């Protein structure tokens with residue numbers, strides 16, 4: 506039997522960010538438990554784009570609260586990047602249109618959006634080619650907006666840096682143990698129990714279990730309206746892609762692209778598949794391995810991307826997949842579980858957990874420590890904000906609003 510002030514179950518970006526902020530707020534005795542290791546599951550697949558998505562590009566419905574999370578997280582990574590090498594690049598975010606139709610549908614509205622950052626810039630083809638140091642062919646683009654304060658990171662060193670900082674300050678971590686039950690007495694959480702029978706006691710427990718959130722919540726009869734998707738990213742051969750390249754989004758192609766060690770890294774909607782349609786199970790704490798999605802992804806865009814980046818070698822050198830968790834209203838779930846005192850949940854990353862993770866971790870830590878909530882209305886992210894019932898993930902998917 507081991508006793509702590511707080512336990513965080515899950516050592517992805519959301520779990521470690523929560524642990525970091527708990528400690529900052531004075532939580533002395535803290536344990537993070539993961540069935541795997543830090544940033545091994547979905548976080549390890551994250552492409553590391555961090556930006557002000559709520560300012561016009563994110564899902565319909567994102568607004569000032571999501572933007573406040575984003576601004577905090579951008580500042581957090583800038584500060585973390587000064588303490589350790591998290592591969593921070595302050596290159597900005599470029600939202601690109603290849604055609605006039607793409608520009609009119611997606612890019613132009615960003616310039617007039619109510620939350621558009623004041624420092625956003627509008628670029629024509631020549632400026633885009635120049636910004637990319639010649640990597641992008643001017644003839645292949647129509648126009649773009651550029652947000653200079655957006656950053657990019659590598660998720661694994663960022664999470665490991667947070668974990669190292671927490672453990673250096675007296676926090677503890679246990680890897681390789683799966684939590685299979687929650688200990689509850691008189692409506693209060695008292696601890697968690699692992700697969701090998703170990704009990705870890707604490708009056709406060711945060712579940713940051715990503716794609717496996719409903720598995721653990723199901724043990725106490727709770728289900729969140731979430732929907733899981735496998736997402737794929739691929740990396741081409743190193744071919745002199747400039748490290749100064751901003752992160753690039755091409756909404757009309759559902760595409761995102763960045764530089765990675767002199768190569769291009771990219772993904773599009775062609776590399777996604779609903780978990781409920783997979784021909785295999787998703788063991789807790791693992792990343793899927795589904796090569797069919799790599800084939801469909803490369804088949805769909807290779808030719809088009811080769812024209813856009815004529816000098817890049819797009820032969821796939823490596824690829825990885827993770828499982829983002831979407832919510833029925835497309836925003837995050839972060840706060841107390843009303844039915845059980847002392848129990849909190851942080852999930853529903855909506856494929857934006859790298860961007861929002863630091864601020865969401867702070868939000869949950871503030872709930873746990875009972876201090877005033879910074880910057881956001883916590884009701885927007887409340888666990889009990891969902892009033893409808895959804896039979897399964899298919900029903901959640903159908904009820905979700907479209908992307909902008």
Ligand SMILES: Cc1cc2nc3c(=O)[nH]c(=O)nc-3n(C[C@H](O)[C@H](O)[C@H](O)COP(=O)(O)OP(=O)(O)OC[C@H]3O[C@@H](n4cnc5c(N)ncnc54)[C@H](O)[C@@H]3O)c2cc1C
Pocket residue numbers: 514515516517518519520538539540541542544545546547548549550551552553554555682683684685713714715716717718721735736737738772789790791825826827828829852854855856857858859860861
């Ligand atoms: C291809 C791809 C690209 C992406 N790109 C971006 C991007 O550019 N920008 C961005 O903002 N977001 C991006 N995302 C999304 C981002 O990666 C996720 O939002 C984020 O990693 C989710 O973090 P998490 O901590 O919730 O999940 P995870 O990293 O999966 O962490 C959950 C942890 O809980 C552990 N766990 C679960 N159940 C238990 C249990 N019962 N007992 C013990 N441990 C347990 C698991 O082992 C795991 O380590 C991308 C995702 C993918 C897949």
